[in-house]
Structures are given as C-alpha cells and as structure tokens.
Amino acid sequence: MTDQELRVSKIENGTVIDHIAGGQALNVLAILGINGSRGETVSVGMNVPSDRLGRKDVVKVEDRELSQSELDVLSLIAPAATINIIRGYDVVEKNRVERPSSVTGVLECPNQHCITAEDEPIDTQFEVLDDGVRCVYCDTIIRESIATQIKV
Amino acid sequence: MRHDHITSAKQLSRSDIEAVLDRAGEIAGNPAAYADRHEGALLGLMFFEPSTRTKMSFSAAIKRLGGDIVDMGPVDSSSVQKGESLADTVRVVEGYADAVVLRHPKEGSAQMASEFVDIPLINGGDGAGQHPTQTLLDLYTIRENAGLDDLTIGIMGDLKYGRTVHSLAYALTTFDTRQHFISPESLKLPRNVRYDLHEQGSSIKEHTELEEILPSLDVLYVTRIQKERFPDESEYRKVAGEYQIDAETLEMAKDSLTVMHPLPRVDEIAHDIDDTEYATYFEQAHNGVPVRMALLDLLLGGGQ
Numbered sequence: 001m002t003d004q005e006l007r008v009s010k011i012e013n014g015t016v017i018d019h020i021a022g023g024q025a026l027n028v029l030a031i032l033g034i035n036g037s038r039g040e041t042v043s044v045g046m047n048v049p050s051d052r053l054g055r056k057d058v059v060k061v062e063d064r065e066l067s068q069s070e071l072d073v074l075s076l077i078a079p080a081a082t083i084n085i086i087r088g089y090d091v092v093e094k095n096r097v098e099r100p101s102s103v104t105g106v107l108e109c110p111n112q113h114c115i116t117a118e119d120e121p122i123d124t125q126f127e128v129l130d131d132g133v134r135c136v137y138c139d140t141i142i143r144e145s146i147a148t149q150i151k152v
Numbered sequence: 153m154r155h156d157h158i159t160s161a162k163q164l165s166r167s168d169i170e171a172v173l174d175r176a177g178e179i180a181g182n183p184a185a186y187a188d189r190h191e192g193a194l195l196g197l198m199f200f201e202p203s204t205r206t207k208m209s210f211s212a213a214i215k216r217l218g219g220d221i222v223d224m225g226p227v228d229s230s231s232v233q234k235g236e237s238l239a240d241t242v243r244v245v246e247g248y249a250d251a252v253v254l255r256h257p258k259e260g261s262a263q264m265a266s267e268f269v270d271i272p273l274i275n276g277g278d279g280a281g282q283h284p285t286q287t288l289l290d291l292y293t294i295r296e297n298a299g300l301d302d303l304t305i306g307i308m309g310d311l312k313y314g315r316t317v318h319s320l321a322y323a324l325t326t327f328d329t330r331q332h333f334i335s336p337e338s339l340k341l342p343r344n345v346r347y348d349l350h351e352q353g354s355s356i357k358e359h360t361e362l363e364e365i366l367p368s369l370d371v372l373y374v375t376r377i378q379k380e381r382f383p384d385e386s387e388y389r390k391v392a393g394e395y396q397i398d399a400e401t402l403e404m405a406k407d408s409l410t411v412m413h414p415l416p417r418v419d420e421i422a423h424d425i426d427d428t429e430y431a432t433y434f435e436q437a438h439n440g441v442p443v444r445m446a447l448l449d450l451l452l453g454g455g456q
Contacts, residue, residue, distance in 0.1 A: 113279050115260040120237050122264055129347075137260025138281060139344040 014062040016084040025057035027147040114138040157266040161319035166326040175446035193219035196249030209440035287319035289443040308334040309375035325352035398422035
C-alpha cells in the first residue's frame with residue numbers, strides 16, 4: 001500500500017477500490033448502493049495524487065466484498081480501477097476490472113419508450129461497445145452519462 | 153432462412169432477404185400453387201396500436217396460404233386492460249397460434265416478447281424502433297422497379313422516429329447502394345442508426361434540401377413528418393411544408409425515378425403524382441401480401 005493510500009487508515013476486512021478516475025468516487029458508491037444508511041464504515045479519498053492517473057479517487061468499504069456484476073458495471077465508469085479484497089488487514093486478492101461484453105440488471109435505459117421501462121419480468125441488458133453501452137431491447141446508445149443510469 | 157423470430161432488419165443477411173424476395177416473386181407469379189400450402193395454420197395477431205396495412209396484409213397473407221387468424225382484438229377489450237404484462241399475454245397467445253405478429257408502442261417489445269415464446273414471432277412495428285416486414289416489402293418493390301444493386305436512393309422526412317427508415321437503411325447496407333438522407337435538422341437519423349450504418353461501412357450523406365440530390369436518385373422514399381414531434385403547430389407546418397413533393401418538384405428527377413412511401417401519407421406527396429409513372433406507393437402496399445406470404449411460408453417450414 002502506498003503512502004498516499006495511508007491518508008485513510010487501513011481496514012481490517014472489506015474492499016479497497018483504487019485507481020478510480022478523479023471525481024468518480026461518489027458514482028462508484030452509487031453503483032454499490034452505498035449511502036451510509038446501513039451503518040457500514042466507508043472512507044473516500046478524492047483527487048489523491050497518482051503516478052498513473054495524475055489524480056485518482058480511492059474508496060474503502062469495510063466488511064463488504066464486491067460481486068462480479070458489481071465489478072462489471074464498475075468497469076464502465078472506472079476502467080482503470082484495481083480491486084483489493086482485504087481480510088485481516090492483508091490484501092488477499094488484487095484484481096483489475098475487465099470490461100464485460102454485456103451488463104445485466106444494473107443500468108436503466110434512458111429511453112422512456114423502451115419496453116424495459118414497463119412492468120415486465122425482464123432485467124435491463126446492455127451490450128458494451130468500445131465507447132459506451134447499448135440497450136439490447138431498444139438499441140439506445142449511452143455514451144456520456146452511464147453513471148446517471150445506474151439503478152440505485 | 154434460419155430464424156425463429158423476425159424482430160429486426162438487423163438480423164437479416166443478404167441471403168435471408170433474397171430468399172424471402174425470391175419466394176415472394178414465385179408466389180406473385182403463381183399464387184394458386186400456394187393456396188393450400190399452410191392449410192389449418194393459425195396466425196396470432198397482437199396489435200396494441202392501430203394498423204391498417206400491416207394487419208390486413210398479414211391476414212390476407214395467411215388466408216391465401218390456406219390458414220386463418222386468431223386476433224387479440226383492440227387493446228381496450230382485451231386482458232391488457234386488466235393490467236396483464238406483455239410477457240404473459242404473448243405466452244397465452246402462443247398456445248392458440250402457430251406464429252404471432254406483434255405491434256406494440258414500446259421499443260424493444262418484440263425482442264422481449266420473443267424471449268418468452270417458441271413459436272415464430274414477427275415484429276409488426278415496435279414504437280420508433282423497427283418494422284422489418286415493411287422493409288422486406290420495400291426491398292421487394294425496389295428490386296422490381298429499380299434493382300437492388302448500383303442503386304442511388306434518397307430517404308426523406310422523419311428519419312429520427314420513422315421505424316420504417318431505421319429498418320430499411322440498415323437492410324440496404326447489405327446491397328450495393330448509395331443512401332442519401334434528407335430531413336430537417338431536428339429529425340435527422342438517431343445515434344443508434346448512425347452507429348449501425350457506420351459499423352456496416354456505409355457513409356451517411358445527409359441533406360436538408362431535396363433539390364441538390366434529386367436528379368441523381370433512382371428511388372425517392374418519402375415518409376410522413378408527424379405533427380406530434382413538434383412543440384407547436386406553426387413550427388410543424390413550416391418544416392413539413394419544406395418536405396412535400398408534387399409533380400412540379402419532380403421535373404428535375406430522372407424519368408425512371410421510383411417514388412415510394414410506407415403510407416399513410418398526409419400531404420407530403422401531392423395527389424398530382426399519383427397518376428404519374430413515378431408513383432409506386434400503392435404497388436408497394438399491395439406487395440405486402442406476397443412478401444408476408446413468403447415470410448410466413450419460410451417461417452412455418454415451407455422452405456423444406
């Protein structure tokens with residue numbers, strides 16, 4: 001762990017999401033549905049100096065390990081992120097996020113006329129493009145505002 | 153053709169399209185040979201929006217193949233009124249019919265519904281999304297009148313919300329065609345259609361005026377500009393008026409120009425064109441029957 005990350009103290013168990021693009025930390029928390037209401041301890045570092053990114057955000061969530069679908073959608077807004085799973089103060093797993101070919105059930109389609117906006121027994125599904133995502137039902141492409149379409 | 157469902161023109165390859173058009177040509181040439189082809193077959197009609205041409209031509213098509221229809225009827229007298237989901241409704245209709253045609257106001261409805269049934273489901277128009285069977289009859293009409301290769305086509309009107317445009321523009325990329333798109337700024341092709349055309353290697357040539365491109369066109373495909381797309385009536389009248397054609401407009405066109413329209417028209421094609429050699433839109437509408445017969449024949453196993 002670098003000196004910069006020690007601006008916030010080590011956690012015993014949980015997840016450290018590092019190398020988030022500067023300014024995206026709150027969106028990352030939104031993806032994970034974390035708003036502090038469940039009493040979990042969350043530390044956020046924003047615009048921390050970084051050799052790789054210039055400025056980066058870091059999020060530490062105690063007593064929570066991320067699922068694959070959470071990592072998938074995280075990759076869309078924080079493609080450079082590294083995920084450190086911490087148990088007993090040690091990093092037991094260190095992973096890069098990978099862009100999936102599609103994401104299911106995590107984004108809302110912004111098209112109000114899309115069938116996924118209706119009360120039907122389906123999950124939203126988006127194909128991941130080089131520069132955005134595309135609804136497999138209505139074909140709507142989202143590029144700039146993926147973070148605002150995250151279901152919370 | 154190997155498809156269980158026809159939900160989008162994007163799933164149709166050139167050979168799929170040609171299989172349908174060839175079969176439609178055979179049917180148009182000898183309809184009697186197909187009269188008992190699918191005796192007893194039932195086509196489910198689920199129209200959640202008004203339709204004249206699509207619904208009637210599908211009904212005529214299955215009946216001319218020896219089959220019949222089972223019609224859900226208007227939405228206000230169906231179980232949809234009681235709050236039933238589309239997924240449930242389509243699963244129920246699956247038990248009554250051998251294939252089903254769905255028209256629905258929501259984009260992606262046909263794709264979703266197709267995930268719930270094993271019988272062939274045909275998209276009869278989903279909101280501003282796709283209308284693949286209209287595309288097949290458009291392509292048939294183009295092939296009969298102008299040929300599908302080395303073709304220059306102008307597509308004019310509401311390119312943003314016009315589902316027939318979205319389906320047709322994509323399908324034309326599988327042929328040797330040059331496409332020109334003529335529309336007001338506010339009704340240009342949407343981002344997803346541009347993306348697809350770009351991915352298909354097609355260059356998008358856009359114009360705000362017909363005059364500059366009209367003399368080079370083999371086909372002019374006109375669509376209706378809808379009043380509800382504009383914030384106020386005066387703006388609509390101003391814009392719509394610039395995209396109306398009459399016999400005088402066409403003086404600059406090739407003598408062999410084919411003028412098409414998916415219909416219904418309001419006043420974007422003046423009646424003085426109807427009796428000219430250019431007018432092909434009624435023939436286009438009539439072609440809906442042999443083309444939909446061909447599609448049903450192939451989907452119901454007539455290809456074997």
